Amino acid sequence: xxxxxxxxxxxxxxxxxxxxxxxxxxxxxxxxxxxxxxxxxxxxxxxxxxxxxxxxxxxxxxxxxxxxxxxxxxxxxxxxxxxxxxxxxxxxxxxxxxxxxxxxxxxxxxxxxxxxxxxxxxxxxxxxxxxxxxxxxxxxxxxxxxxxxxxxxxxxxxxxxxxxxxxxxxxxxxxxxxxxxxxxxxxxxxxxxxxxxxxxxxxxxxxxxxxxxxxxxxxxxxxxxxxxxxxxxxxxxxxxxxxxxxxxxxxxxxxxxxxxxxxxxxxxxxxxxxxxxxxxxxxxxxxxxxxxxxxxxxxxxxxxxxxxxxxxxxxxxxxxxxxxxxxxxxxxxxxxxxxxxxxxxxxxxxxxxxxxxxxxxxxxxxxxxxxxxxxxxxxxxxxxxxxxxxxxxxxxxxxxxxxxxxxxxxxxxxxxxxxxxxxxxxxxxxxxxxxxxxxxxxxxxxxxxxxxxxxxxxxxxxxxxxxxxxxxxxxxxxxxxxxxxxxxxxxxxxxxxxxxxxxxxxxxxxxxxxxxxxxxxxxxxxxxxxxxxxxxxxxxxxxxxxxxxxxxxxxxxxxxxxx
Numbered sequence: 019x020x021x022x023x024x025x026x027x028x029x030x031x032x033x034x035x036x037x038x039x040x041x042x043x044x045x046x047x048x049x050x051x052x053x054x055x056x057x058x059x060x061x062x063x064x065x066x067x068x069x070x071x072x073x074x075x076x077x078x079x080x081x082x083x084x085x086x087x088x089x090x091x092x093x094x095x096x097x098x099x100x101x102x103x104x105x106x107x108x109x110x111x112x113x114x115x116x117x118x119x120x121x122x123x124x125x126x127x128x129x130x131x132x133x134x135x136x137x138x139x140x141x142x143x144x145x146x147x148x149x150x151x152x153x154x155x156x157x158x159x160x161x162x163x164x165x166x167x168x169x170x171x172x173x174x175x176x177x178x179x180x181x182x183x184x185x186x187x188x189x190x191x192x193x194x195x196x197x198x199x200x201x202x203x204x205x206x207x208x209x210x211x212x213x214x215x216x217x218x219x220x221x222x223x224x225x226x227x228x229x230x231x232x233x234x235x236x237x238x239x240x241x242x243x244x245x246x247x248x249x250x251x252x253x254x255x256x257x258x259x260x261x262x263x264x265x266x267x268x269x270x271x272x273x274x275x276x277x278x279x280x281x282x283x284x285x286x287x288x289x290x291x292x293x294x295x296x297x298x299x300x301x302x303x304x305x306x307x308x309x310x311x312x313x314x315x316x317x318x319x320x321x322x323x324x325x326x327x328x329x330x331x332x333x334x335x336x337x338x339x340x341x342x343x344x345x346x347x348x349x350x351x352x353x354x355x356x357x358x359x360x361x362x363x364x365x366x367x368x369x370x371x372x373x374x375x376x377x378x379x380x381x382x383x384x385x386x387x388x389x390x391x392x393x394x395x396x397x398x399x400x401x402x403x404x405x406x407x408x409x410x411x412x413x414x415x416x417x418x419x420x421x422x423x424x425x426x427x428x429x430x431x432x433x434x435x436x437x438x439x440x441x442x443x444x445x446x447x448x449x450x451x452x453x454x455x456x457x458x459x460x461x462x463x464x465x466x467x468x469x470x471x472x473x474x475x476x477x478x479x480x481x482x483x484x485x486x487x488x489x490x491x492x493x494x495x496x497x498x499x500x501x502x503x504x505x506x507x508x509x510x511x512x513x514x515x516x517x518x519x520x521x522x523x524x525x526x527x528x529x530x531x532x533x534x535x536x537x538x539x540x541x542x543x544x545x546x547x548x549x550x551x552x553x554x555x556x557x558x559x560x561x562x563x564x565x566x567x568x569x570x571x572x573x574x575x576x577x578x579x580x581x
Contacts, residue, residue, distance in 0.1 A: 031339045033280055037076060037249060046248045046275055050082025053247050054108070054115070055238065058088050058222075059095035060294040061309040061316045062107045064330070064351070065285040071334050072251055072282065074113040085245060086115035090122050091237050093221040101222075103309075107317040111327050121237050122223050124244050128232050129183075131240060131270060132194060132212055136175050140269065141212060142168055143178040144195045151193070155200075155208045162200035162208040182215050185229045189215045194230070198265065206262045212236040239263040242277040243270055250277045253284035254343060282339040288348045289499035289519075290315045291506055296514060305515060306500075312566050313500040313522050323497060324543055324553030324568030326362070329355040345505060352569045359543055359551045359568065361395045367404060367437070367482045368531040368546040368565070370494055372411035374486060375428075377442060379461045380408040385487075388438045389469065390532075404532045406439050409486040411530045416481045417458045419447055426479035428458060434479040437547065441466040441477055482547045489530040492563035495555070496524040529565075536560060543568070 030038065041048060054073040056066065077084035086108065090096050108115065135141035144151065144167045156162035179194055181187050194213035202208055213230045220226050242250045250263075260279045267276050286292055291300075292315060300306045300314070309316050312323030320330070333354035337346055367390070386406045392399035412428065421429035428434050428444045435441050442460040450456050465472045502519040503509065509517060538544070540556045550571050555564040 032341070033072060033076065033249075033251060033282060033339055034079070036278075036280055037080060040248070040278065041080070045278075049246070049248050050077060050080040051246055051248045052077045052082065052084045052251060053087050053119075053242065053245065054084060055087045055089045055121075055241075056104050057092070057095075058090055058097065058100040058104060059092070060100060060298060061103050061318055063292055063294075063297070063315045063317065064287065064320065064333075065292050065315075066107075067111060067317060067330050068285045068334050068337075068339075069251070069253065070108060070111055070113060071331065072339060074108075074115075076249065076251065077116075078113075082248075083116040084113070085117045085119055085247075087119040087121065087241060087245070089234065089238065089241075090120050090222065091231050091234065093216060093231065094219045096222055098222050103318065110317065110321060111330060119241070119245060120223060121232075121241050122221060124237070124241050125224065125228055125232075127244055128237055128240055129230075132179070132232075132236075133176065135196065135212075135269060136179065136194075137172055138269075139172060139197065141175070141194055141196050142170055143175040143182070143192055144168075144209075145192050148190070151195075151211070155205060158203070158205060164200050165195070165209065168197060168200075168209070179213075179230075182213070183228065183230045185217050187215060189217045191215070196236075196266075198262075204258065204261055206235065206259055207265070210235055210262060235259055235262055236266065239266050239277070239279070240270060243267055246275070247277045250279045252279065252281055254281045254341065255284065257281045281341070283341060283343050285337070286343075286345040287315060287351065288345055288504040289501045289506075290348065291501070291514060293507070296507075299515070303515070305518060312495070312497045321541065322553075322556065323566055324359075324541070324551060325355050326358055326543065328362070329358040332358050348499065349573050352573060355569050356551065356571070359545065361393070363543040363545045363551055364392045364399065364402075365390065365394070365545045365547055366532055366535055367484050368492070368494070368529060368535075368549065368552075369411040369413055369482070369484055369489075370526050370529045370546075370549065371414040372528070372530045373414045373417060373455055373458060375410045375412045375417075375442075375458045375460060375483065377408055377410070377460055377462050378445070382408055384408070385485075390438055390534075402534050404438070404534060405485045405488040407485045407487045410436070410483040411486050411489060412458065412481055412483050414455070417444070417447065417455065419455070427481055428460070428479075432479075433477045434481055435466075435468075435477050436462075437480050437482045438468050439483070440464070440468075441475065484530050484532045486530075488533045490533055490536060490563060492529045492531045492535075492565055494526045494529045494552070494565050494567070496526065496567045498522050498524075531563065531565075535563065538563070545571075 052073045074084045144165050154163050193211045195209045198207045200208045216231050217229050263279050310318040310322045333351045387403040388406050389401045390404050417428040430444050433443050440462040442462045445459045447455045448457040500522050501517050503517050506514045506517040538554045540554050542554050544552050551568040552565040555566050558564040
């Protein structure tokens with residue numbers, strides 16, 4: 019039996035507390051077995067990550083096992099592409115399943131169990147339309163009415179069920195329903211549908227072998243039982259399904275073993291949508307660049323944007339698990355990313371809107387290598403070198419010809435330090451015929467090179483730079499919130515697509531980055547000094563560098579929307 023550390027119980031979430039209670043009582047011989055059961059009809063999103071961390075985390079913490087089971091009971095929406103993507107995302111988060119199962123592995127067992135229920139008088143074939151069945155179920159305050167087919171002879175239901183699966187019954191004309199209680203206060207007990215006919219679409223694993231497919235409420239609990247799951251952990255919307263889950267298990271079980279369903283709050287985040295249906299619409303209609311668009315809440319999208327597995331875990335640890343539904347501010351997710359990237363991302367120089375700085379008294383043919391600290395939060399990260407020369411690129415907004423009193427960057431008559439290099443004095447600028455600044459001029463003090471004796475002289479401003487002679491051109495994609503309102507699903511007066519943020523992506527061309535970044539590989543993380551955290555896009559190439567902004571250095575969105 020798994021040992022429990024009684025001293026650690028104060029920090030347990032409520033699911034862990036219930037698991038430990040079961041262990042103390044010796045339920046299921048002290049076994050811990052969980053499962054993560056996604057439907058392969060789309061890509062995993064951040065909400066699934068919360069479930070993954072719970073399912074796999076419980077198994078890891080209590081020396082149990084967690085299996086991956088694909089809930090593939092609806093061939094119309096499912097695809098092998100999604101199966102592969104789901105596996106990749108789970109492993110990216112740092113987890114490994116014990117076994118891979120599919121609900122389709124149990125199609126025969128589920129069929130056999132359905133036949134047993136028919137023979138026991140606990141299931142029947144219904145020929146009513148979906149609309150008639152829905153109407154017949156009544157409402158939470160009005161009891162349902164029985165189907166005219168509810169008491170059809172067992173032999174007749176068995177024969178029709180066989181015909182349904184042989185493809186002799188047209189799709190949509192018959193279903194198999196459980197016979198429970200049409201007056202139950204729990205609507206899910208009012209003779210739920212167990213099987214429907216699907217003949218026009220092959221299953222991704224079984225082809226056209228089956229013509230009837232089990233509904234979620236029938237397949238899920240039984241699959242848990244067939245596998246030996248001890249704790250079936252799911253989100254709160256399934257809490258009202260739990261009595262039906264238990265009812266089916268009661269009809270099936272042959273020993274003291276039984277899985278226990280437990281529910282926690284699902285994850286909803288501001289400025290995005292978590293509905294697979296809506297995400298699919300965004301992809302199919304070209305409103306985003308695909309499932310892995312960095313503005314999407316999908317795990318592949320977050321990965322491409324530069325979120326690390328550690329950032330996702332950090333975020334989930336912050337929000338925790340409760341029984342209360344709510345919506346989490348996306349700024350907390352961004353904060354979690356900043357926390358993890360701050361201690362892991364290499365600091366580099368990049369100029370997004372370049373203007374040339376000419377150091378007029380610097381020798382024309384001189385070049386130096388300046389030492390750049392890779393990460394001041396991580397001593398072992400070391401340093402790299404960046405070339406310094408007479409002509410540099412600086413950010414356009416780091417120069418102002420007529421600056422206010424508290425402007426401490428580049429302005430005529432004012433000194434500023436070039437990071438890891440020299441103190442320079444701005445002497446003026448050059449403009450084109452439209453008045454746009456094309457060059458900024460300065461002189462440098464050779465006694466102020468960073469790190470050398472005599473360089474301690476202080477100035478109020480420090481700016482970053484890259485050598486114009488050595489820098490590399492890059493495309494930089496600035497990503498922001500996908501929607502312009504906090505809860506796009508809440509506005510019933512507008513289609514959610516009308517609420518998309520028109521500024522969720524800005525693409526900057528001809529940005530200049532230091533040459534050391536030529537060695538960067540896809541999904542490497544960097545802090546562009548004074549700008550934000552960025553990652554190398556998978557489409558990046560040595561001759562066309564592409565960087566995606568993960569998050570800015572600070573939460574500028576909240577500030578701008580409060581102004």
